[in-house]
Amino acid sequence: MKRRARKFYWIASVAVVAAGVVIAAMVRYSTSEETQPVSVTPGKSDDLRAVYASALEVAEGKHVAEASCARCHGLDGVSKTKGIPHIAGQRPAYLHLELRAYQTGVRGEKAMDGAVKYLSDDALVQVAAYYASLDPPQPIPASAVKSGPAKPDPVQAGKDAAAGCAGCHGEGGVSKIPGMPSLVGLHPKYLVAAMKAYKSGDRKHDLMKTFLMPKSDSELENIALYYALQKPERAKTPPISGKPESGEAAAAACAGCHGNQGVSGNPVTPSLAGQDAQYLVTAIKAYKDGSRKDETMTGPVAALDDNTINDLAAFYAAQTPKPPNVRMPLTTAEWAQKCDRCHGINGNSTDPLTPALAGQRVDYLEKVLHDYRTRARKSPPMAAMSDVLDEADIENLAAHYARQKARAVVFVIPLGK
Numbered sequence: 001m002k003r004r005a006r007k008f009y010w011i012a013s014v015a016v017v018a019a020g021v022v023i024a025a026m027v028r029y030s031t032s033e034e035t036q037p038v039s040v041t042p043g044k045s046d047d048l049r050a051v052y053a054s055a056l057e058v059a060e061g062k063h064v065a066e067a068s069c070a071r072c073h074g075l076d077g078v079s080k081t082k083g084i085p086h087i088a089g090q091r092p093a094y095l096h097l098e099l100r101a102y103q104t105g106v107r108g109e110k111a112m113d114g115a116v117k118y119l120s121d122d123a124l125v126q127v128a129a130y131y132a133s134l135d136p137p138q139p140i141p142a143s144a145v146k147s148g149p150a151k152p153d154p155v156q157a158g159k160d161a162a163a164g165c166a167g168c169h170g171e172g173g174v175s176k177i178p179g180m181p182s183l184v185g186l187h188p189k190y191l192v193a194a195m196k197a198y199k200s201g202d203r204k205h206d207l208m209k210t211f212l213m214p215k216s217d218s219e220l221e222n223i224a225l226y227y228a229l230q231k232p233e234r235a236k237t238p239p240i241s242g243k244p245e246s247g248e249a250a251a252a253a254c255a256g257c258h259g260n261q262g263v264s265g266n267p268v269t270p271s272l273a274g275q276d277a278q279y280l281v282t283a284i285k286a287y288k289d290g291s292r293k294d295e296t297m298t299g300p301v302a303a304l305d306d307n308t309i310n311d312l313a314a315f316y317a318a319q320t321p322k323p324p325n326v327r328m329p330l331t332t333a334e335w336a337q338k339c340d341r342c343h344g345i346n347g348n349s350t351d352p353l354t355p356a357l358a359g360q361r362v363d364y365l366e367k368v369l370h371d372y373r374t375r376a377r378k379s380p381p382m383a384a385m386s387d388v389l390d391e392a393d394i395e396n397l398a399a400h401y402a403r404q405k406a407r408a409v410v411f412v413i414p415l416g417k
C-alpha cells in the first residue's frame with residue numbers, strides 16, 4: 001500500500017515535469033492560442049503512459065522515429081502519401097494504443113506490422129509521445145477537398161422522382177382512385193422490394209414496370225423514403241360492400257404477420273391499415289389465383305371465399321394507418337455533432353485515448369471508416385457508428401474533418417489526487 005502510494009507520487013511528479021516540458025515543446029512549435037490544456041487524472045492502467053512521458057523519453061522517441069517511422073510518416077509526422085495518416089499532434093495514449101494494436105495483430109496492416117514488430121513497449125511509448133508532441137498538420141483548404149457528392153436531400157430527391165406517380169397513387173401517396181394502392185404508411189424496405197419486383201418481372205404489372213424501368217436503385221430508395229415520411233391517412237376512396245366486423249374476425253389469421261390493426265411491425269411485411277379496399281381485394285385474389293406469387297401469402301389466402309375477402313378488405317381499409325419506423329436521414333452537420341461527442345469539438349479530441357480527426361487526410365478517414373464497417377478494424381463504438389453511415393455520409397464526414405483546424409492538446413496531470 002505504502003509502496004504504491006510512493007510510486008504514484010513519483011509518477012505524478014515526473015508527469016508534472018513532463019507536462020511542463022511538453023507545454024514548452026508545444027509553445028515552441030505552435031502559437032499559444034492553438035493549444036489547449038486539458039487535465040487528466042492518472043488512470044487505472046498503464047494506458048496513459050505516453051501522456052506522462054518525460055522530455056528524455058520524447059527525445060528517445062525521436063531516435064525511434066528516425067530509425068523506424070520517418071521513411072513513411074516523415075520526422076514531422078505529416079504525411080504526403082495517400083493511405084498514410086498524419087500522426088503529428090495526435091493524442092499520445094491513442095498513438096500508443098494503436099501501436100500496440102499493430103504489434104499484437106489486432107489491427108492488421110503489412111506496412112505497420114513490420115515497423116513495430118521488434119520494438120519494446122518503452123520504445124512505443126517514446127515514439128508515441130514524440131509524434132504527439134509535434135505541431136499538427138494544417139487543414140487542407142476547403143477548395144482542395146473533393147467534398148463528397150454534396151449529398152442532395154434524399155427526401156426532396158424522392159419527391160421529385162415521384163412527381164409522375166401522384167396521378168395514380170395520390171398526393172403524398174394517399175390514393176383517391178379505387179384499385180390504386182396508397183403508398184403511404186408502408187416501410188421503405190417493402191416499397192423498394194415491391195418496385196424492384198416490378199422491374200425484374202417477379203411481380204407482373206406491365207404499367208408499373210414501364211414507370212419504374214428508368215429509375216435507378218438510389219432513386220427507388222429516395223422515392224420509398226419520401227412516401228414513408230408522409231403523413232399517413234386512410235385512402236380517400238369509397239368503401240366497398242364487405243362487412244368490417246366479419247372481416248375483423250377473419251383477420252385473426254393475418255394478425256401474426258400484418259399486426260392486430262393491420263399495422264405491421266416487420267419492414268418486409270406490408271401494413272394494410274387504411275389501404276384502398278378495392279386494391280386489397282385485387283391483391284388477395286392475385287395471391288389466391290397465383291398471378292402474384294409469394295410463398296408466405298399462398299397459404300393464408302388459399303381457402304378464402306369472395307365474401308370473406310371483401311370483409312377482410314373492408315376491415316383493413318377502415319383501420320388507422322401509422323407511420324413506419326423510419327427516421328429523417330441526418331445531415332453531415334448533424335452527424336458531426338454526434339461524432340464530436342467523443343472526438344471533441346470539430347474533431348479535436350480532449351481525451352488522450354480517443355483520436356483527433358481534425359486535419360486528418362481525407363483518403364485515410366474514408367479508408368478507416370470502411371474498415372470499421374467491414375470489421376477489418378475492430379472497435380465496438382466505431383462499429384456501431386459506421387454501420388449506420390451510408391457511402392455519401394462517409395465521404396462528407398471525411399471531407400468535413402479534413403477541413404477542420406487541428407489543435408494540439410497539452411495534457412496536464414494535476415498534483416495530489
Ligand code: HEC
Pocket residue numbers: 064065068069070071072073083084085086087090095098099107108109111112115116127128355367368
Ligand atoms: C512502410 C511504411 C510505414 C512505416 C515504416 C510506419 N508506418 Fe505507421 N502507418 C503506415 C500506414 C500505411 C498506416 C495506415 C494503416 C491503416 O490504415 O491501418 C499507418 C498507420 C499508423 C498509425 C495509426 C494512425 C491512426 O490515426 O490510427 C500510427 C499511430 C502509426 N502508423 C505510427 C507509426 C510509427 C510510430 C512508426 C514507426 C515505429 C510507423 N508508423 C512506421 C505506414 C508506415
Ligand code: HEC
Pocket residue numbers: 161162164165166167168169179180181182183191194195203204205207208211212223270282
Ligand atoms: C397509371 C397509374 C400508375 C402510375 C402512374 C404509377 N403506378 Fe404504381 N401502381 C399502379 C397500380 C395499378 C398498382 C397495383 C399493381 C399490382 O396489382 O401489382 C401499382 C403498384 C405500385 C406499388 C406496389 C404497392 C404495394 O402496396 O405493393 C408501388 C410501390 C408503386 N406502384 C410505385 C409507383 C411509383 C414509385 C410510381 C411513379 C414512378 C408509380 N407507382 C406510378 C398504378 C400506377
Ligand code: HEC
Pocket residue numbers: 181250251253254255256257258268269270272280283284293294296297300301312
Ligand atoms: C406468414 C406471414 C403472413 C400471413 C399469416 C399473412 N400475410 Fe399477407 N403478406 C405477407 C408478406 C410477407 C407479404 C408481402 C408479399 C409480397 O411481397 O408480395 C404480404 C402481402 C399481403 C398483401 C399485399 C399488400 C400490398 O400492399 O400489396 C395483402 C393484401 C395481404 N398480405 C393480406 C393478408 C391477409 C388478408 C392475410 C390473412 C388471411 C394475410 N395477408 C396473412 C405475410 C403474411
Ligand code: HEC
Pocket residue numbers: 085335336338339340341342343353354355356357365368369377378379381382385389397
Ligand atoms: C462513443 C464514442 C465515439 C463516437 C460517437 C464516435 N467515435 Fe470514432 N472513435 C472512437 C474511438 C474510441 C476510436 C478509436 C478506436 C480504435 O482504436 O480503433 C475512434 C476512431 C475513429 C476513427 C479512426 C481515427 C484514426 O486516426 O484512425 C475515425 C475516422 C472515427 N472514429 C470517425 C468517427 C466518426 C465520423 C464518427 C461519427 C459518425 C465517430 N467516429 C463517432 C469513439 C467514437
